Amino acid sequence: MNYYNEIKNELINNEITKRVKDYSKNKSDLTTYYNVGKLLSEVGKHYGEGIIKEYSNRLTKELGKRYSITTLKYIRQFYEFSKSHSLSDQLTYTHYKILLPLKNENEVNYYIRLSIKNNLSVRELKTRIKNKEYERLDEKTKIKLKEEKTNLEVKDLIKEPILIENKSNYEVISEKVLQNLILEDIPSFLDELGTGFTFIRNEYKIKLGDRYNYIDLLLFNINYNCYVVVELKVTELKKEHIGQIQTYMNYIDKNLKTINQDKTIGIIIVRKNNKFIMEYCSDKRILSKEYVIL
Numbered sequence: 001m002n003y004y005n006e007i008k009n010e011l012i013n014n015e016i017t018k019r020v021k022d023y024s025k026n027k028s029d030l031t032t033y034y035n036v037g038k039l040l041s042e043v044g045k046h047y048g049e050g051i052i053k054e055y056s057n058r059l060t061k062e063l064g065k066r067y068s069i070t071t072l073k074y075i076r077q078f079y080e081f082s083k084s085h086s087l088s089d090q091l092t093y094t095h096y097k098i099l100l101p102l103k104n105e106n107e108v109n110y111y112i113r114l115s116i117k118n119n120l121s122v123r124e125l126k127t128r129i130k131n132k133e134y135e136r137l138d139e140k141t142k143i144k145l146k147e148e149k150t151n152l153e154v155k156d157l158i159k160e161p162i163l164i165e166n167k168s169n170y171e172v173i174s175e176k177v178l179q180n181l182i183l184e185d186i187p188s189f190l191d192e193l194g195t196g197f198t199f200i201r202n203e204y205k206i207k208l209g210d211r212y213n214y215i216d217l218l219l220f221n222i223n224y225n226c227y228v229v230v231e232l233k234v235t236e237l238k239k240e241h242i243g244q245i246q247t248y249m250n251y252i253d254k255n256l257k258t259i260n261q262d263k264t265i266g267i268i269i270v271r272k273n274n275k276f277i278m279e280y281c282s283d284k285r286i287l288s289k290e291y292v293i294l
Helices: 003-020 022-047 050-063 069-082 093-099 105-118 122-130 139-146 175-184 186-193 239-255 275-279
Strands: 162-164 197-208 211-221 226-232 265-270 286-293
Touching (some): 003 050, 022 050, 022 069, 022 093, 050 069, 093 122, 162 186, 175 211, 175 226, 186 197, 197 239, 211 239
Parallel strands (some): 226 265
Antiparallel strands (some): 197 211, 211 226
């Protein structure tokens, strides 16, 4: 077999397909790079690693496009990657290329599913990986994902710590400032909480007796069909925070929740968690998560 000509023809045919059949660009890329990667893997076994450099020089010269040694090695790595993962043409070759350096198979599978489900762009996927999203999941959640269990709960996909970016460069972080930082980029905050979260409003006014109180953030989770009360604290978690959010959750259940909706969830976002308080919190609908300001 003339490996070089096979590789060259695959790459040429892919370029032609991408020009003529725009709708099949991505599928053509994945098929081409799989085939080229396979050929590169085979030729390397026959002639050694040095053949990659030779093919890189010839392809660049003859096709007028830079096929560097690194590029060809990535293509070969993509072939090896594809042997252990089911590829979807909903993701591009560039998506998969970003995943190649990851060594944890469960982490790779998480990002593949996440990208497909949320239609992530390459840039968005890079950000999720850079922010170590998978690593910030609870260990029990990772086991559920590994075993592909479908009984995930609201709390399972909430990261810890929750990352909040200080784009305005505030020097002092008060509860009001923390709320403002979240509101400046509410989509990113909702992503940190998981999937299905929608924003209703901040400083949601409720009346308890003859006094008005304000819920920091009121959300709704579409996937789990429930309201979510979020309280923001710039201190360590305290026992009175539990009582406060429980009161707000009960109010929402009594006055907003319909008979077809599940009970309200409460999330307290704190500077530092207190595991002892959470250990003795009998209401399992209440969660406590730390935040980090970037």
